[in-house]
Amino acid sequence: MRFERRAHVPLHLAVAAPLGAVAAALVLAAGLIGAAGVGPLDAYAAMLRGALGSRLAVTEMLTRATPLILTGLAAATAFRARLWNIGGEGQFYLGALTTAWIGHALPLPGPVGVPVLMLCGMAAGAALLAGPAFLRLRFGVDEVVTTLLLNFVVILFVGMMIEGPLRDPLAFGWPQSVPVDGAFRLPDLVPRTRLHLGLLVAVATAGVVWLVLARTTWGLEARAAGLNPRAAAFAGVSLPATIMGVACLSGGLAGLAGAIEVMGVTGGVTTTMSPGFGYAGIVVAMLAALHPAGVVAAAVFVATVFVGADAMGRATGVPSFIADVIVALSLLTMLVALLFTTHRVRR
């Protein structure tokens, strides 16, 4: 058996690939649900009801999708340029912490302060990824390992801050950071739900990222640097500048996710505020085949699984870790599906 590159990827295959991957992941996970003594179809039905069955469920799901869109964009922009940013989780936390810290006592009116805080969160995430990017350029240190290790460092740092200088004195000993000022809380999109303005910001950001990557000279150069660094350098693209730029954009997006989560949902920072948004962002990006528009759809899917699995767990007793299993499986099946969109199999 050998694989042969296709001349063109037909559109129907590009659309079918993630759908097929998700279907395959659900089929594979069905076996595990069966092991819990629950009928897979019942379980999936409970999952769908839990995520999409009511107005409240849908808003919960979209609330969950909001940071995933941004961490997905972070992974997608980095991976397109072959910068292996696996540090989305750390960048998310650092963005969140910075936002809470500055937003707690920022002497600005709300409409000005909110964008300022978003920029602060972005700057924190960007700075965190700029380090590993610099180490790769200067010393040749693989960024995969450094970004992964920094995730642990950041979470410990967050823990240290919220038990120390940034501790919320009103949280009754519960380790939580000081909250952002009420003026900087993002307004609700739907009254009496947690869904907030951040969703629109995330979707608009996806549009902007698409525009930057697809239409600007910088986007073209970043793509060139990712596809073939030697040829890009020959054509005069500065690889260090491009990689640092990509790192700042990617880290910034993950940091923005943290900022928005703080301003939209949690107010303050805890060390458990992210159920793996950074890591799930990688899955989102891959399911989207690294395309910004696809990221929005993929984030909705992943959020559906996570929110639905909680409800399914309550209804049927299947451990909600099944959500992580399904999401991880769909990453693996998507990898295979992508191969079949770009290659055809011969004998």
Add this chain to the structure above:
Amino acid sequence: MTEVLALEGITKRFGPIAANEDVTLHLDRGEVLALLGENGAGKTTLMNILFGHYAADAGEVRVMGRPLPPGRPRAAIDAGVGMVHQHFALAANLTVLDNVVLGSESLWRPRSDRTAARARLLDLSDRFGLPVDPDARVARLSVGERQRVEILKALYRDARILILDEPTAVLARPEAARLFETLRGMARGGLSVVFISHKLHEVMAGADRVAVLRGGRKVAERATADTTPAELAELMVGRRVERPVRRGRRPGAPMLVARDVRTDGLDGVSLTIRSGEILGIVGVSGNGQAALGALLSGLSPPRHGTVTLDGRDVTRHGPRDMIRAGAARIPEDRNAEGVIGEMTVWENAVLERLADFSVGGFVRQRTARRHADALIERFDLRGAASGTRTRLLSGGNIQKLIVGRGLTTDPRFLLAAQPTRGLDEGAIAAVHAALLAARDAGAAILLITEELDEALALADRMQAIVKGRLSDPVAARDADAGRLGLMMAGDWDAV
């Protein structure tokens, strides 16, 4: 004589393209057979099928009368077939002995018998006149030495039939002559040899018999005693392709001047190219050509020395600044450096001059596509549209794209590094015509090439590059293949 090898009706397709079509070949004991053909004629594919790297779609391979199971190199080795790959199949970080013994012992033996292996290797090396140091790391060996290791690998496995893919591509003429002497000696000792080549003179000198491949088919078979280079050339190319001819032209003022340049790979290089002149740099691969190309592409500024273009200092110019100063570049490896295969033709056409095709940071796609369309039209990129993914183009069309995007700006200086490597006759003629046209329009051209014929056909003056140093220039009227061959071997006094 006894037949040792037979290929019967071999057919192999890659997608819609037939790389080999019903090819039949026979080889006798003690015979040296040359497989002659242009790039893309299917020579390497045929030998890869013989060795088991590929499985044929149809046909049969027989060694010593017994059919070989398809697609299994191990079976070919066990049957006594040894292959010396053009891109050596060696691990550079391991020793010569490691590379030779791999695969000769059962993997499950608890311990490798190094003492016996070393003795056997030294014995073979002695017997066949192929000296090597068993404990040297391959990375430290010269290409000639690496080739010896490759041949010894085959002999170590008791090869009776030796296949060599373009064995002289990396050798200077004297080294190549020595190689053929060695092969002759082996043939007298009962070995059979097949070598792949596209060079007529070495086929005539080195082989008993020659099979000519064209477009995947065997078009002729001759004893070398019964044929002439002219006949072989015609058989190989099929149609008559007229390569363009250089006309006399008085060169203008010095355009590109390098003085005492030192980089990793260049050791005090000085050269001058005048406007309207082609300077040919000939040499055996790995003598500093890549460093010279990188220097003049703007990729690696020198440690010492200066480069000026039209009187302006460009020593520390990057690629974009070089282009702005009036340079155009054809890189040595078109797929690795010249284009980005996954990008479209228009993107590759404008990538090195993005500033000219953008406004406010946004790419002016329509202008860029129009530019690409014009380029496709002018340089005859067949089957390409501005939106085609570049990797889908043939090597010749990719090269036309690279040449074309450089020449549309009417450059004052053109770097052409191995501009026709791996191209077929039609594409070679097109590239040569484009280079000569640029010269006649007044460009100063640096042609770096390993093909003597190419240098002799195009260059007004020639210099040899050996170990990062340049010989004195020789004018075209004083140059011939013999003299250039000596220069490339470093024998500058004999010139």
Add this chain to the structure above:
Amino acid sequence: MIDALDLLTNASLWAAVLRIATPLIFGVLGALLCERAGVLNLGIEGIMTMGAMAGWLTVHGGGDLWAGLAVAAVSGALMGLIHAMLTVPLGLSQHVSGLGITLFASALAYYLYRLIVTVGESPPTIEPFRPLDLGPLSDVPFLGQVLFAQTAPTYLALATALLLAWGLARTPLGLAIRMTGENPHAVEAQGLDPIAIRIGAVVAGSALMGVGGAFLTMAAFNSFFPEMVQGRGWICIALVVFASWRPGKALLGALLFAFFDAYQLRLQTAVEGVPYQVFLMAPYLLSIAALILVARRAEVPEALMTPYRRGER
């Protein structure tokens, strides 16, 4: 600071070094074996989690401790097989596949664990490996406590390191694995199958990772809980680079690392006024520092992360 220096002469510190090093030794050797054949295995973090869960589960279900280690090895090998199939014959991105394996293996481990132990229940414990009593040897002051009173898997780890060092350097199979990581085309040209060699190395390396994870639940602790691997897998990936892909140096690297870890744990209690998180960060920052130190000098296997497809160059 007297306290800090006194710690160094404390036998329990040095005994802890070997104990802390054990999972790292298994992990780093496993990662090294994969990478020597040319495959980066970022599945390690999840595979160690899986091994920890599988080993614990076997013993919890009534199995023998050694059976637990064997099951951990098999579960690791299975995860490795998925990674190998995706990255070797299919040639998919080793980065993404490895991360996928980590996400999948850890999610699967947690899921299976939760099928048995529900939320809120206290984690069931098992009877773990006990330190061996080597009689008079274990009674030698200082050295006895450090070297001769470890659990059996620790000795197994040291033996594995020696075996792998010897096997890679001296056996035909070891040469074939090294050559596959340097230039798979050379391997194919000598009549061996680089694809089979890569798959085999990844599966075997992943089995070692599984055993390394199992040490956590079966010797270091006596129960399984989420997040218990704590980045040890990633540290192993860094240690492979630090060791320049040599088993002997990998063993030393793991011991060195374990020393710093054991030392910081004791410093935490000895030094006051510094948040404990600073000490906990040290291992990760140390790994990054080690990478910076060696990155330019490291002798990377030439074909690492380059997929091999037959007949393509």
